[in-house]
Amino acid sequence: MSIVEVQSAKKFYALGKTTVEAVKGVSFAIEQGDFVSIAGPSGSGKSTILNMIGLIDTPTDGEVFIQGNPVSQLKDKKLTRLRHETIGFIFQSFNLIPVLTTRENIEFPLLLGKDNKITKERRDYIDFLIEEVGLQDRQKNRPNELSGGQCQRVAIARALVTKPMIVLADEPTANLDSATGDAILLLMKKVNRNIKTTFIFSTHDAKIVNLADHVIRLKDGLVTENYKRSAESTTMAGA
Amino acid sequence: MGTIFKIALRNLTQHRTKTLIVGALITLGIGLTFVGNTVFESVSQGVKRGYSENFTGDIMIKAQSKKVFSLFGSEDFSSLDDLAVPVIQNYSQVLDALRATASVSSFTSVVSGYATLNFEAQGQALDLEDLDRGDPMFGIEPESYFKTFPGIKILEGRTLQSGESGILMSRSRLDQIATEKKVVLKVGDEIHLNVFGDSGLKLRVVPLVGIYQFASPNKGFEEIFTFVDVQTMRSLDSMIVGSKDDVKLDASIQSILTTSSDDFFDDTVDKVKPGSTVDLNGILGDKTLRKSLQTIDNGAWHDILIRLKPDSDIPGTIAGLNASFTKANIPVVAVNWKGAAGFPANMTDLAQVLFNLVILILTIVAVIIIINTLVISVMERMPEIGTMRALGAQRSFIRKLFTTETLLMAGVFGLIGIGLGTIGVLVIDLLKIPIDNDALQMVFSATKLDVQVSLKQVAFALFNTAIIGVVSSVYPVSVALKVSPLKAITTE
Numbered sequence: 001m002s003i004v005e006v007q008s009a010k011k012f013y014a015l016g017k018t019t020v021e022a023v024k025g026v027s028f029a030i031e032q033g034d035f036v037s038i039a040g041p042s043g044s045g046k047s048t049i050l051n052m053i054g055l056i057d058t059p060t061d062g063e064v065f066i067q068g069n070p071v072s073q074l075k076d077k078k079l080t081r082l083r084h085e086t087i088g089f090i091f092q093s094f095n096l097i098p099v100l101t102t103r104e105n106i107e108f109p110l111l112l113g114k115d116n117k118i119t120k121e122r123r124d125y126i127d128f129l130i131e132e133v134g135l136q137d138r139q140k141n142r143p144n145e146l147s148g149g150q151c152q153r154v155a156i157a158r159a160l161v162t163k164p165m166i167v168l169a170d171e172p173t174a175n176l177d178s179a180t181g182d183a184i185l186l187l188m189k190k191v192n193r194n195i196k197t198t199f200i201f202s203t204h205d206a207k208i209v210n211l212a213d214h215v216i217r218l219k220d221g222l223v224t225e226n227y228k229r230s231a232e233s234t235t236m237a238g239a
Numbered sequence: 240m241g242t243i244f245k246i247a248l249r250n251l252t253q254h255r256t257k258t259l260i261v262g263a264l265i266t267l268g269i270g271l272t273f274v275g276n277t278v279f280e281s282v283s284q285g286v287k288r289g290y291s292e293n294f295t296g297d298i299m300i301k302a303q304s305k306k307v308f309s310l311f312g313s314e315d316f317s318s319l320d321d322l323a324v325p326v327i328q329n330y331s332q333v334l335d336a337l338r339a340t341a342s343v344s345s346f347t348s349v350v351s352g353y354a355t356l357n358f359e360a361q362g363q364a365l366d367l368e369d370l371d372r373g374d375p376m377f378g379i380e381p382e383s384y385f386k387t388f389p390g391i392k393i394l395e396g397r398t399l400q401s402g403e404s405g406i407l408m409s410r411s412r413l414d415q416i417a418t419e420k421k422v423v424l425k426v427g428d429e430i431h432l433n434v435f436g437d438s439g440l441k442l443r444v445v446p447l448v449g450i451y452q453f454a455s456p457n458k459g460f461e462e463i464f465t466f467v468d469v470q471t472m473r474s475l476d477s478m479i480v481g482s483k484d485d486v487k488l489d490a491s492i493q494s495i496l497t498t499s500s501d502d503f504f505d506d507t508v509d510k511v512k513p514g515s516t517v518d519l520n521g522i523l524g525d526k527t528l529r530k531s532l533q534t535i536d537n538g539a540w541h542d543i544l545i546r547l548k549p550d551s552d553i554p555g556t557i558a559g560l561n562a563s564f565t566k567a568n569i570p571v572v573a574v575n576w577k578g579a580a581g582f583p584a585n586m587t588d589l590a591q592v593l594f595n596l597v598i599l600i601l602t603i604v605a606v607i608i609i610i611n612t613l614v615i616s617v618m619e620r621m622p623e624i625g626t627m628r629a630l631g632a633q634r635s636f637i638r639k640l641f642t643t644e645t646l647l648m649a650g651v652f653g654l655i656g657i658g659l660g661t662i663g664v665l666v667i668d669l670l671k672i673p674i675d676n677d678a679l680q681m682v683f684s685a686t687k688l689d690v691q692v693s694l695k696q697v698a699f700a701l702f703n704t705a706i707i708g709v710v711s712s713v714y715p716v717s718v719a720l721k722v723s724p725l726k727a728i729t730t731e
Contacts, residue, residue, distance in 0.1 A: 047728065056629050056724035077633060083724075084631025095626040095727050099249035111242045112631040158630070170728060 002029035009062035024221040037212030044218040046202035088159030090169035094151040129157040149180035169201035262652035269656030281690040296544035299579035309581025342551035348540040350378035357431035378472025390454020396426035405448035409461035459680035613715035625726030645712035653704025
């Protein structure tokens with residue numbers, strides 16, 4: 001069973017008196033543990049598809065299945081709960097909570113669920129994530145005291161703290177310099193390998209696409225390519 | 240809740256300028272309300288103490304009437320018709336009800352009215368101002384009156400004795416007379432009282448038997464409070480036995496009423512010649528009935544003033560008495576000290592209502608400013624709210640977060656307001672601001688501004704703070720709740 005399945009999904013937006021067709025009917029499936037790149041130029045519908053998979057937007061037509069369950073008819077409360085339990089987010093602009101420290105930002109999603117106690121097991125896992133993203137000496141710093149790369153590392157750790165099945169990353173390296181972007185991607189790939197978390201990221205950077213083992217290429221709101229590659233054929237130095 | 244509190248607190252300190260603007264408004268509003276209401280509450284307590292100790296007692300019983308009457312007479316200032324204070328009916332039954340009420344400590348009955356002090360004997364001609372003015376006078380039964388108002392001090396002379404004709408005046412009133420009329424009165428002097436009414440001019444002369452001072456000295460009230468023996472007051476008030484009776488005249492007498500007055504001097508009428516022995520009394524006939532009807536009504540009283548035992552339930556006693564009067568079909572009503580004192584006692588309440596009305600308007604303006612500021616803050620934080628929602632925060636979390644922020648801010652600055660207000664009240668109390676004006680002395684029932692911080696006002700200020708916090712948070716929270724998780728991505 002696919003962890004994510006998109007069936008004939010369409011998304012139209014009303015823009016004044018005209019209707020913008022952002023996604024014109026796309027279908028694809030993503031398996032557990034995939035490192036997926038949704039690639040395409042600006043305006044191709046990458047972010048819209050990512051938002052629909054991330055349950056923060058609903059298709060105008062068609063359906064999105066998460067772990068085999070349709071989600072388009074779910075009410076806000078259930079969608080929010082499903083999002084919290086299943087999906088982690090890495091945003092282009094990091095979107096850290098400005099008043100929280102590195103550690104508190106990573107911890108934050110754990111406090112939103114029904115079981116919101118920070119147990120020793122959870123504390124240990126947070127320590128592990130902080131170590132994985134290399135921010136041991138930045139735990140008490142707030143986002144305005146961190147570099148862009150460090151902020152994105154915090155965001156990665158935050159996305160993983162609830163042990164989600166899927167992590168969505170919308171152009172995660174767009175606001176980073178090349179070296180930092182590469183480092184972030186390698187980190188994501190490492191986590192993907194070690195924890196078997198499914199990563200789905202949107203990008204228009206060919207270098208990043210080459211790192212993915214499953215590529216879905218879009219153009220004008222339609223899928224133009226959808227293929228998988230063996231892990232060995234993905235390319236990036238050090239990966 | 241710990242996380243929400245932490246985020247809320249840090250947001251408030253991070254957005255310091257906005258927090259301080261909103262906080263200053265809350266501090267100012269709560270502080271002003273606290274000081275104002277504390278002053279009014281202290282004044283109200285002083286007024287209550289002053290009125291009930293000096294002249295209203297805890298409860299007053301008066302005759303039922305469509306018009307409103309206080310101890311001072313009619314409260315209806317719209318008409319000069321029918322200003323006569325109604326007499327208590329079924330008086331003995333009312334007294335029986337009072338004697339049967341356990342919480343009643345003592346009671347006394349009074350007859351109220353107005354009389355002009357006439358100093359023509361001292362060479363001071365009466366002028367129109369004197370006639371207009373009239374001194375409020377209270378006809379009392381001394382023994383029960385001074386038992387009910389034991390704090391009244393006799394400074395000179397002595398108190399009235401039961402059955403004795405006489406007058407008691409205050410030092411303040413005598414000083415006023417000395418200043419205005421250049422007449423120095425002393426104990427033993429005769430006081431001439433005039434009443435100009437429907438039944439013509441009445442003149443009574445009574446000795447000044449004593450000079451008194453109220454339990455809570457109050458120049459304003461002492462100048463308008465003069466006590467006389469009740470019979471003198473009744474006669475000045477024309478409270479005679481026959482005043483309420485309808486007299487039926489036979490036809491021959493009624494015909495006289497239709498006769499022109501000129502006819503009485505007509506030549507056709509027999510004239511009494513000089514040296515005649517015509518029996519004029521015989522012409523007038525039997526005067527026994529007329530005499531009996533013109534007798535002063537010894538059982539007529541306007542009001543009964545009641546002192547309760549300490550710590551008695553005043554509203555409960557009033558309710559009990561009124562229930563028993565209704566049940567026995569007695570047309571009287573029991574009222575509290577405010578009802579007894581009438582308009583002057585309600586001036587403080589009126590001033591407080593006006594003050595709170597102004598504060599309410601200012602609060603509404605302040606709340607609108609606070610709401611606007613908070614909405615701007617929500618709009619600036621849309622990506623943050625969207626991120627929280629995307630990460631799995633339910634709407635309830637967002638509601639709690641913003642409500643906590645507003646309540647925290649309102650709470651902290653409300654407490655600062657109460658703190659500053661308390662300092663303000665203490666400063667006012669230390670200054671002991673004197674009340675020199677007689678009219679203000681009557682309104683405040685005090686000679687200096689004496690204020691104390693009360694827990695009731697602290698609780699009221701905290702309640703106000705919570706209300707401001709909750710009301711201010713409703714709209715900004717509703718805006719925050721509408722923020723979609725998409726805002727995490729679409730807003731930079």
